[in-house]
Amino acid sequence: MSLLVKKWEELADVKDELAKRDWFFATSGNLSIKVTDEPLTFLVTASGKDKRKRTAEDFLLVDASGKPAEPTHLKPSAETLLHVEIYNKTNAGCVLHVHTIDNNVISELYGDAKEVTFTGQEIIKAFGLWEEDAVVRIPIIKNYAHIPTLADEFSKHVKDDAGAVLIRNHGITVWGRDAFEAKKFLEAWEFLFSYHVKLLAFKRAIMSV
Ligand SMILES: CSCCC(=O)C(=O)COP(=O)(O)O
Numbered sequence: 546m547s548l549l550v551k552k553w554e555e556l557a558d559v560k561d562e563l564a565k566r567d568w569f570f571a572t573s574g575n576l577s578i579k580v581t582d583e584p585l586t587f588l589v590t591a592s593g594k595d596k597r598k599r600t601a602e603d604f605l606l607v608d609a610s611g612k613p614a615e616p617t618h619l620k621p622s623a624e625t626l627l628h629v630e631i632y633n634k635t636n637a638g639c640v641l642h643v644h645t646i647d648n649n650v651i652s653e654l655y656g657d658a659k660e661v662t663f664t665g666q667e668i669i670k671a672f673g674l675w676e677e678d679a680v681v682r683i684p685i686i687k688n689y690a691h692i693p694t695l696a697d698e699f700s701k702h703v704k705d706d707a708g709a710v711l712i713r714n715h716g717i718t719v720w721g722r723d724a725f726e727a728k729k730f731l732e733a734w735e736f737l738f739s740y741h742v743k744l745l746a747f748k749r750a751i752m753s754v
């Protein structure tokens with residue numbers, strides 16, 4: 546099996562798993578996986594597709610600037626520039642972007658603070674933090690409609706080989722050294738968001754009784 550086919554299958558499997566969680570509302574979301582380092586190439590989801598379906602046109606290979614690396618009628622994700630920032634600045638191997646109700650609610654609740662932190666949750670160990678008082682922080686940026694501006698703002702928070710950024714009332718972008726790590730971190734963030742949203746709602750309901 547060629548490296549390209551292996552990476553295609555790996556990304557398609559991650560896409561199927563995220564689809565099972567119903568994290569691709571209304572064609573939202575985009576995913577990518579690095580294929581080669583020199584020159585940099587990565588597979589990215591084609592724009593506007595229903596990411597719940599598995600087809601031969603789900604991904605296309607792009608170069609370090611996010612342009613198709615081979616002739617194709619497919620258009621790379623409209624948000625490919627965010628993936629470009631990550632692969633050019635870090636050794637990340639996979640980038641996952643999903644819009645969920647929970648990540649949108651959290652981004653709106655804490656958008657003015659430009660970040661949200663979580664502590665006291667066992668799931669934080671998924672980030673490799675084993676201390677009892679470990680704190681995880683995720684930055685929240687404005688959802689600029691102009692993608693190069695969004696990518697510039699996003700890029701300020703791209704420093705390590707693994708990380709995550711919330712785009713306000715839009716979604717989360719998570720990256721990791723490989724697909725396994727990116728998916729693990731994405732699931733951990735979504736767990737924290739969902740827990741927090743539910744806890745706040747329950748507390749509010751109890752207070753109003
Ligand atoms: C319908 S969602 C609007 C675009 C978006 O935010 C997204 O994640 C999907 O865009 P793509 O071009 O990657 O399909």
Ligand SMILES: [Zn+2]
Binds near residue numbers: 573575644716
């Ligand atoms: Zn999006």
